[in-house]
Amino acid sequence: MAETYPKETSNTVNRYKHQDPSIPVPVVLPMIGQIGHYPSDQQPHCYLHGYVSSRLMNLAASPPGIPLCVAATKLDGFVLTLTPNTHNYNYRSAILHGHGTVVDDESEKLWAMQLVTNSVVPARYEHTRVPPDNAEMASTRILKFRIESASGKVREGGPEDERKDRRREDVLAEVWTGVIPMYERLEEPVGGPYNRVGEVPGHVRRFVDGENARRWTYAVEAARKAAPIKRVKREDEG
């Protein structure tokens, strides 16, 4: 997630503190997010969970909130071609633009916590010690992001070279072209030092097995498509 405000600083990283505040510096924060439709809202929003700094909180406190760009990218393979410039990745990426505010409503916050937790590991929320107590609710900040425009880009399929190189017998004889599929593989769960539940529970086992099958299939199928396929989709709320 990227924001535009003078960078948060520590004592050791303070050069931006002394910059002209009219020249904003972008800041990127890794966060976890999930799009969901809260029943009383007219449209879905993206809910973000992570470290919400006090500066970010202040900027997000008053309407219309803080301008944000939310970006997510997944790599599905390395596309190896005849020339360095035509090398590529198979990937899926999405960019959202809009404004973020902090969720104040307690029941919406609770709903969003459940949404985000279960978007990572399905059914995990209800398999933990819930509901959060008052101290946990107070210390948790959820950013609610209003999606004002969105674009997505997908690349799948095999290599794509210019005709001038595909006609060169000497190059074709020497350079291997193809795709190395890649996916995020989940390994056997490792019980922690204070774990007392002997067997890995069903919701965790199903998550590991299901994700591995799904992700492997996507990456390998994307690599096996001969013709390169690129899709771009843009949407604007206006």
Next chain:
Amino acid sequence: MAETYPKETSNTVNRYKHQDPSIPVPVVLPMIGQIGHYPSDQQPHCYLHGYVSSRLMNLAASPPGIPLCVAATKLDGFVLTLTPNTHNYNYRSAILHGHGTVVDDESEKLWAMQLVTNSVVPARYEHTRVPPDNAEMASTRILKFRIESASGKVREGGPEDERKDRRREDVLAEVWTGVIPMYERLEEPVGGPYNRVGEVPGHVRRFVDGENARRWTYAVEAARKAAPIKRVKREDEG
């Protein structure tokens, strides 16, 4: 990579065009980058390769260039704990702040193209049709990013819960806690439709086998460490 300038627009996504230009909107672009030290420079820079828009080009053309934040994150595992709030990831993330300019010098551009290509698949550059011709050199844009401050964050190890929950026998009896290691696995390379090289070449085979061993080992070892380890490092050129 995030920048701060009024968002590039298409006809379908134009709401930011009408915004007050004094309120910049952050833009995130997925790019490939590698830090390298060009011999005639005093310090290493981060070289970024990807779609460089005309607006970005214009903003990067004049000194000190465009303010950028370069961010990279790698997930190494899901950390499942007793309560939703204490759930976490094992991860490594880095954030760089500084300014970006476009590489004009032809020999530095060629050097950077080789640096970036070989940082993805070692020795790939010299196994392709090189050097790039004039048209390829003209159409390639490389951003040279001056690192002015940097911070990195690493989380590895097992679950971490509050004492109040680790004392509850009823919770410990019910909730499985541990880590699901995760790593990017490279699958068997798939030859493309115009590939004529029968066997997957050594530099590709070594890349696949080497990365799989290295990434698997990191994720599984990070999961097996009982005590959670968090490291934060910040550096400032000043």
